Amino acid sequence: MASIELRNVRKAFGAVEVIKGVDLEVRKGEFMVFVGPSGCGKSTLLRLISGLEDITSGEMLFDGKVVNALAPSKRGIAMVFQSYALYPHMTVYENMAFGLTLEKGQSKEEIRRRVEKAADMLQIRQYLDRLPKQLSGGQRQRVAIGRAITRDPKVFLFDEPLSNLDAALRVATRIEIAKLHEEMNQVTMIYVTHDQVEAMTLADRICVLRDGLVEQVGSPMELYENPNSVFVAGFIGSPKMNFISGDKAKAFNADTVGIRGEHITIMPDNGTWSGTVIHTENLGADSYVYLEMGTEEPVVVRLDGANDYKSGDVVHIAPMEDKIHRFDGAGKPIR
Amino acid sequence: MASIELRNVRKAFGAVEVIKGVDLEVRKGEFMVFVGPSGCGKSTLLRLISGLEDITSGEMLFDGKVVNALAPSKRGIAMVFQSYALYPHMTVYENMAFGLTLEKGQSKEEIRRRVEKAADMLQIRQYLDRLPKQLSGGQRQRVAIGRAITRDPKVFLFDEPLSNLDAALRVATRIEIAKLHEEMNQVTMIYVTHDQVEAMTLADRICVLRDGLVEQVGSPMELYENPNSVFVAGFIGSPKMNFISGDKAKAFNADTVGIRGEHITIMPDNGTWSGTVIHTENLGADSYVYLEMGTEEPVVVRLDGANDYKSGDVVHIAPMEDKIHRFDGAGKPIR
Amino acid sequence: MATEALAPPATGAGSRIKSELTQQRLRAARWFLVPMLIALAVVAGWPLLRSIWFSFTDASLNNLYGAEWIGFGNYLRWQVLESGTVRWRGLLVDGAWWNAVWNTVRFAFTSVFFETIFGMIVALVLNAEFRGRGIVRAAILIPWAIPTIVSAKMWAWMLNDQFGILNDLGMRLGLLSQKVAWTAQAETAMTAVLVVDIWKTTPFMALLILAGLQMIPKDIYEAADIDGVHPVKQFFRITLPLVRPALMVAIIFRLLDALRIFDLIYVLTPNSVATKTMSVLARENLFDFDNFAYGSAQSTLLFLLIAVLTMLYIWLGKVRFDGGDR
Amino acid sequence: AELSIVSGDTGNGLAFLRSQLDKFEADTGHTVTVVPMPSSTTDQFGQYRLWLAAGNTDIDVYQTDVIWAPQLADQFLDLTEAAKDVVGDHFPSIIESQTVDGKLVALPAFTDAPALYYRKDLLEKYGKTPPTTWAEMEATAKEIMDGERADGNPEMWGFVFQGNAYEGLTCDALEWVMSNGGGQIVEADGTISINNPQAAAAIDRAAGWIGTISPEGNLAYMEEESRGVWQLGNAVFHRNWPYAYSLGNGDDSPIKGLFDVVPLPAGDGEGARSAATLGGWNVAVSKYSPDPEAAIELALFLSSAEVQKERAINQSNLPTIEALYDDADIAAAQPIIPAWKEIFQNAVPRPSAPTKTDYNEVSSMFWSAVHNTLSGNGTAAENLELLEADLTELKGDAW
Amino acid sequence: MTATFDLWKLTKSVLFYALVVFIVVVSVFPFYYAILTSLKSGTDLFRITYWPTSFDLGNYASVLNQGSFPRNLLNSVFVSAVTVIGALFIAVTASFALSRVRFRGRGLLLMTILAVSMFPQMAVLAGLFEVIRALGIYNTPWALIFSYTIFTLPFTVWVLTTFMRELPVEIEEAAIVDGASPWVIITRVFLPLMWPALVTTGLLAFIAAWNEFLFALTFTSSNDTRTVPVAIALLSGGSQFEIPWGIIMAASVIVTVPLVVLVLIFQRKIVSGLTAGGVKG
Numbered sequence A, B: 001m002a003s004i005e006l007r008n009v010r011k012a013f014g015a016v017e018v019i020k021g022v023d024l025e026v027r028k029g030e031f032m033v034f035v036g037p038s039g040c041g042k043s044t045l046l047r048l049i050s051g052l053e054d055i056t057s058g059e060m061l062f063d064g065k066v067v068n069a070l071a072p073s074k075r076g077i078a079m080v081f082q083s084y085a086l087y088p089h090m091t092v093y094e095n096m097a098f099g100l101t102l103e104k105g106q107s108k109e110e111i112r113r114r115v116e117k118a119a120d121m122l123q124i125r126q127y128l129d130r131l132p133k134q135l136s137g138g139q140r141q142r143v144a145i146g147r148a149i150t151r152d153p154k155v156f157l158f159d160e161p162l163s164n165l166d167a168a169l170r171v172a173t174r175i176e177i178a179k180l181h182e183e184m185n186q187v188t189m190i191y192v193t194h195d196q197v198e199a200m201t202l203a204d205r206i207c208v209l210r211d212g213l214v215e216q217v218g219s220p221m222e223l224y225e226n227p228n229s230v231f232v233a234g235f236i237g238s239p240k241m242n243f244i245s246g247d248k249a250k251a252f253n254a255d256t257v258g259i260r261g262e263h264i265t266i267m268p269d270n271g272t273w274s275g276t277v278i279h280t281e282n283l284g285a286d287s288y289v290y291l292e293m294g295t296e297e298p299v300v301v302r303l304d305g306a307n308d309y310k311s312g313d314v315v316h317i318a319p320m321e322d323k324i325h326r327f328d329g330a331g332k333p334i335r
Numbered sequence C: 001m002a003t004e005a006l007a008p009p010a011t012g013a014g015s016r017i018k019s020e021l022t023q024q025r026l027r028a029a030r031w032f033l034v035p036m037l038i039a040l041a042v043v044a045g046w047p048l049l050r051s052i053w054f055s056f057t058d059a060s061l062n063n064l065y066g067a068e069w070i071g072f073g074n075y076l077r078w079q080v081l082e083s084g085t086v087r088w089r090g091l092l093v094d095g096a097w098w099n100a101v102w103n104t105v106r107f108a109f110t111s112v113f114f115e116t117i118f119g120m121i122v123a124l125v126l127n128a129e130f131r132g133r134g135i136v137r138a139a140i141l142i143p144w145a146i147p148t149i150v151s152a153k154m155w156a157w158m159l160n161d162q163f164g165i166l167n168d169l170g171m172r173l174g175l176l177s178q179k180v181a182w183t184a185q186a187e188t189a190m191t192a193v194l195v196v197d198i199w200k201t202t203p204f205m206a207l208l209i210l211a212g213l214q215m216i217p218k219d220i221y222e223a224a225d226i227d228g229v230h231p232v233k234q235f236f237r238i239t240l241p242l243v244r245p246a247l248m249v250a251i252i253f254r255l256l257d258a259l260r261i262f263d264l265i266y267v268l269t270p271n272s273v274a275t276k277t278m279s280v281l282a283r284e285n286l287f288d289f290d291n292f293a294y295g296s297a298q299s300t301l302l303f304l305l306i307a308v309l310t311m312l313y314i315w316l317g318k319v320r321f322d323g324g325d326r
Numbered sequence D: 001a002e003l004s005i006v007s008g009d010t011g012n013g014l015a016f017l018r019s020q021l022d023k024f025e026a027d028t029g030h031t032v033t034v035v036p037m038p039s040s041t042t043d044q045f046g047q048y049r050l051w052l053a054a055g056n057t058d059i060d061v062y063q064t065d066v067i068w069a070p071q072l073a074d075q076f077l078d079l080t081e082a083a084k085d086v087v088g089d090h091f092p093s094i095i096e097s098q099t100v101d102g103k104l105v106a107l108p109a110f111t112d113a114p115a116l117y118y119r120k121d122l123l124e125k126y127g128k129t130p131p132t133t134w135a136e137m138e139a140t141a142k143e144i145m146d147g148e149r150a151d152g153n154p155e156m157w158g159f160v161f162q163g164n165a166y167e168g169l170t171c172d173a174l175e176w177v178m179s180n181g182g183g184q185i186v187e188a189d190g191t192i193s194i195n196n197p198q199a200a201a202a203i204d205r206a207a208g209w210i211g212t213i214s215p216e217g218n219l220a221y222m223e224e225e226s227r228g229v230w231q232l233g234n235a236v237f238h239r240n241w242p243y244a245y246s247l248g249n250g251d252d253s254p255i256k257g258l259f260d261v262v263p264l265p266a267g268d269g270e271g272a273r274s275a276a277t278l279g280g281w282n283v284a285v286s287k288y289s290p291d292p293e294a295a296i297e298l299a300l301f302l303s304s305a306e307v308q309k310e311r312a313i314n315q316s317n318l319p320t321i322e323a324l325y326d327d328a329d330i331a332a333a334q335p336i337i338p339a340w341k342e343i344f345q346n347a348v349p350r351p352s353a354p355t356k357t358d359y360n361e362v363s364s365m366f367w368s369a370v371h372n373t374l375s376g377n378g379t380a381a382e383n384l385e386l387l388e389a390d391l392t393e394l395k396g397d398a399w
Numbered sequence E: 001m002t003a004t005f006d007l008w009k010l011t012k013s014v015l016f017y018a019l020v021v022f023i024v025v026v027s028v029f030p031f032y033y034a035i036l037t038s039l040k041s042g043t044d045l046f047r048i049t050y051w052p053t054s055f056d057l058g059n060y061a062s063v064l065n066q067g068s069f070p071r072n073l074l075n076s077v078f079v080s081a082v083t084v085i086g087a088l089f090i091a092v093t094a095s096f097a098l099s100r101v102r103f104r105g106r107g108l109l110l111m112t113i114l115a116v117s118m119f120p121q122m123a124v125l126a127g128l129f130e131v132i133r134a135l136g137i138y139n140t141p142w143a144l145i146f147s148y149t150i151f152t153l154p155f156t157v158w159v160l161t162t163f164m165r166e167l168p169v170e171i172e173e174a175a176i177v178d179g180a181s182p183w184v185i186i187t188r189v190f191l192p193l194m195w196p197a198l199v200t201t202g203l204l205a206f207i208a209a210w211n212e213f214l215f216a217l218t219f220t221s222s223n224d225t226r227t228v229p230v231a232i233a234l235l236s237g238g239s240q241f242e243i244p245w246g247i248i249m250a251a252s253v254i255v256t257v258p259l260v261v262l263v264l265i266f267q268r269k270i271v272s273g274l275t276a277g278g279v280k281g
């Protein structure tokens, strides 16, 4: 466990500035999730924290000590790479045990026990003797995770660790990671993901990044309920929040109003607004209805269970008034 | 567009049989999604269809003609690889244009037009001059998609093409792919994913694979509502269906009963079953409550919106009777 | 000969489907191999077979075409003396030859051993990022770039006991108490040859290893950094296994070269028993003495010895011939 | 016709050859190209053998070392007929050395014989005269060397020669042995004479020089290395071929004008006399030459008196025609040449004629035995005994 | 950042640069000495100096004026360049077959190729001579180009095969799906990824051909067709035993400089991370 602090951290690749001054504190033992659009700098930030990439300017502190120049190996971290970065010449077992064999005072049995435990958890026990190239994508990803969790670091850095796993395994692994977090004396974890569920369920706090800058940091429900910008509002939650501007928003005294698909009810006849169904999607447990009603993007309404609206149907909808988010011209919320 | 038929197709790597006799028909213009646990053989099957991997035995037909031996380049396919497989020395533009430049009779402008169209669609226009190593994971993945869609194939093969994209982009790209499917004269698409939403929304039909064998093929709702095995029932839908066996199941005249989290209601006082809350998860739009009630895995109940159950609370629940799935000892449904 | 072998490997039982892709690749492979095979057959096939053939004849350079087949006579023959004792003659019982074999093998292994180590060090240095790297790379290649005949003579000059700069330097720096005749004495002559050979061919090793180093994916070093792998350990556990293929090839070719060492020994040392190598012997017999057939036999045996050593090396070093294929 | 001549001649020699060829071309209308070869005789020999063995038609005339005739005899034309008018002018011993089984293999172009170079100034300084015996040489060398070293030249040595294991050592050692009355390794009739006490004594004496009056490194010296020591002024005596004479008198030479030459010292005991190994070059005509007539014409030209005279004047090469030693022009241009006649008359041929095609191997065995002795691997007696056995085996029934 | 940390870092880089300097000095010193020698003449040659005492370009002038040295230099360039280009061309295609296509007897074939390099050069001289005369290319640059294949080809084939084996399969597969033929895969996909290997083998083979002596001496018989190593061996002093050190060193410097330039130009291509970003795994 370690607390991590970033002070006006910047990173440029040549002329391109990718991290544009990030201030962030990750508390001791916290589970911090980074989310943000593809290319916003999540992996880069993670690599800066790991020490693999030098920061261009600013300060990075671990437990209050400046570590700008500290070698990655001395930071007490374990990391899962987005690109896996497995050792191609080592078997799965060796890949996972490698870090451990280097630590002093680890007996062979102890290492084997720990590797096997991780392998069991990740259901890759039967592949321990294979080389990475003989594995499927998801199996490789699990080896990458396994390699990180067999070790005993102060900080875990996960870069989209579950993206290639199937739903069931994903849930299982997610829960294991949460358990790990609890068990390991609340080790500090930083986790990049695109998965809403992962972000919402794992995070103590979520950090929303946008284009190299921190947009908002807060607990999942805080972000969900009180996003402090249109961007965050749109980014957190799936399906995306619906944004309505123009006259319809004016009626609510705002430049833009946002309302989530699950907070819209379809009215039998008259509602606040009306629109034409252009598409429906059926996910089993719930379903989405896409409505054309003159907004930039179609408005999505989420319904429980299946529905039988057809394209072309005209429906009336009503937002739940207390769930409406109002934003001003600058995209800031009006409270 | 082409119809694809697999007859008892098998594939072994050395002594390990990975595809164990698959019979499958992908119809002309169909959007077929492969799902299945990690390592079940999805990528391998895709590679067999692409011709990159020779089938060990069986027959593969494109439009009724045996193509067992046909070279990939002659099958009229485009493919997105799970590991991207970008040309590291080529810029994004060159990566996307490479296939086109190899085709005869493509003018420079035509190629540029098509690449730029794809790049716009995938929001990577500004990266056209970069090398893959200068891109983020999601950007690389989009280049891989772009490379496939600039070409004009009869069959698209996508191997987890969206796994590294953020939610918004994912939805957008998903919709673009659906649009592509419609526009391109209903080109045949085979798509591997782990994402329930993608599978459910994109697929005309889903093929559930398990351990090298086809478990069930059917439309998304068919699979959701009438899974023909415990496995499919458990695999389709998120969170996973809850399975209850033993005495509680006996009461329903089955060895195992399955009930999805969204089909369970929490009763104020007395319900069919009762359990202890061990964990809750809040996703914003809905929330999950995990109950310990003597089953192998905790029972998950899905509730709309947030909830405020605490670990240790004892609650009563009732399944919606008409949504209960009953399975016999062999895991087959009882109807 | 080898083209017939150009069929896919037989797999298990049953009729494997030979796909068009595989066939196309095999066809391409065949076409790709043909120029090389023709080139090698023409340029090397005839001369090699001719040499081997000569080794079974009594050929002499005075009478190359009238050579007569004498079977294994050059390798081993015997004479029954009147006293009844049998006298064995021929290459296989030639003490000078086996002495040369021993000299050569000792030389080859020592020099390749040190070259590998120094080559690796140099390659690692060159692999690091620093200013002026390009110039250093060029500088390092200089020993390899100077023609052997020149560098051998140059070193002979530098090692000279009277006006050699090395003795002078050694005296000035206080490393030597008196001038040493490096190449004149049997004990130091071999060392001198070794030093020069190592100096000359380390760049070859270094450059090949460097190329190998450059092909290693960088991201796994990041993983290793994270794993807290000490750089030394990284070298042995990651770098070494991953440059191994390149290293192995470099060593093979250096070994082949070292086992055929000629120029350096020839120019640098007095032609004494202590430093004579197989090639030097073979050259003497081929051209200087009137023993062309015997020289051919020595060359052939040298070839066989190298082949055996190479095969041993490939087997012990577990050099793979596969991988990379689809 | 278009002829080509291959020559290992060097710098000035090559230029001289070209100038003579120009004359030849003008006289005869033939054209001649020179194919130069590296100056190492061993390299040349291997090359020529290969070319001849393969029947190379591109070369018509070869310049050959004096010892090659028996080994290459089969591939050269017999010049007896063509040269019958001029053979008489040459030293008979040289003509004999180029005659194999009655066949005149090559015509002599010039000859060569080494001498003892000594430092006039130093000998004067210590009141010595040029030595006539090895023992004298040794003593003088030692005395002057010690004296000079004490005087502040720690680099000073007594005697430098060619001690590397190569043909040059055969020459040097043959001189020691011969001058000590030890025979010439293999006698003209083919008997192997080397294993005798006088020969052993001569070689043992030489072995005693190493580390005392000669540097250890002498064991690796060829002509140039020894000349280096000598020409830096760091040796009292030096054994070398005539070429070192003009170089030592070059403008930048520290010993310019400070040295002179005398015949090599004699040994002691029965039959002792000064001996110098015979060197020299000849021209031979390839039997594969497409135009042998013209080629023979060229060979005759190159060995003719007029060319030899030019050569002597320009190159200070020793003529093979006896009459030229009395030539006034030569005496004027190269005063040393008449003086060298004495040295030349003491010249001994290496046993290339009796040993025929095996000469190189014989020479190699001999120099190895000597080199071993010099480097302290066994005494001369032991090594010569082994040598005799080896030679006997090599000889078999007959050479 | 504590002071000790800085100190350690400093020591490390000092040690590193010391190592660099040491390596450079050891590599270059004899060459430096050659340059020194090339600026001397006469008895000066036998005197030991560490710094240039005179600056006499006479030796260079005489090298360039002597015989056909400039011509020999051109010959060398032509022969080495054609040899290397030819060998690389043949080797690149062959190594694709040997590294990426699985067929029976591949190991045997590789061994056979290697076996060619196991014979001492001198031993094949006679046979090669016959072949060259039979082909009618004796005393032309082609004789050298032809005979140099005997050592450049096995080397280039083996090295390129080894390196090509290491390229990720996925990238090749992507190209196959894109409709690339093996030829296109080699030229447009693999070659750009193999620059370090190509440049390295090219340079090493070039230098080997550049410095070859024995074949060059045997298979040419006129000044106009000879290459520099032979020309250097032919450089000679006034008389038989005299070795013209100054001139030889000048010539060596002259022939080494183009190689150094060549290395300087091509070493830029020896860069790492060419395959980075292509695949994950």
Ligand SMILES: Nc1ncnc2c1ncn2[C@@H]1O[C@H](COP(=O)(O)OP(=O)(O)OP(=O)(O)O)[C@@H](O)[C@H]1O
Binding pocket: A133, A134, A135, A136, A137, A138, A139, A164, A166, B013, B016, B018, B036, B037, B038, B039, B040, B041, B042, B043, B044, B045, B082
């Ligand atoms: N070259 C190989 N050698 C041996 N086994 C292999 C090889 N390639 C794949 N496999 C095995 O074949 C099985 C199927 O692999 P495949 O890549 O098709 O899985 P997948 O369904 O795509 O999984 P994922 O969702 O994790 O990508 C896996 O168990 C894998 O380990």
Ligand SMILES: Nc1ncnc2c1ncn2[C@@H]1O[C@H](COP(=O)(O)OP(=O)(O)OP(=O)(O)O)[C@@H](O)[C@H]1O
Binding pocket: A013, A016, A018, A036, A037, A038, A039, A040, A041, A042, A043, A044, A045, A082, B133, B134, B135, B136, B137, B138, B139, B164, B166
């Ligand atoms: N080496 C580089 N040179 C130039 N630009 C780079 C380099 N590496 C990354 N970038 C750019 O920096 C930005 C941030 O990259 P990063 O990998 O951190 O994104 P990310 O948030 O992890 O995205 P994703 O979710 O797609 O993985 C991207 O726009 C990327 O193109």
Ligand SMILES: [Mg+2]
Binding pocket: A042, A043, A044, A082, A159, B136, B137, B138
């Ligand atoms: Mg990323």
Ligand SMILES: [Mg+2]
Binding pocket: A136, A137, A138, B042, B043, B044, B082, B159
């Ligand atoms: Mg897969």
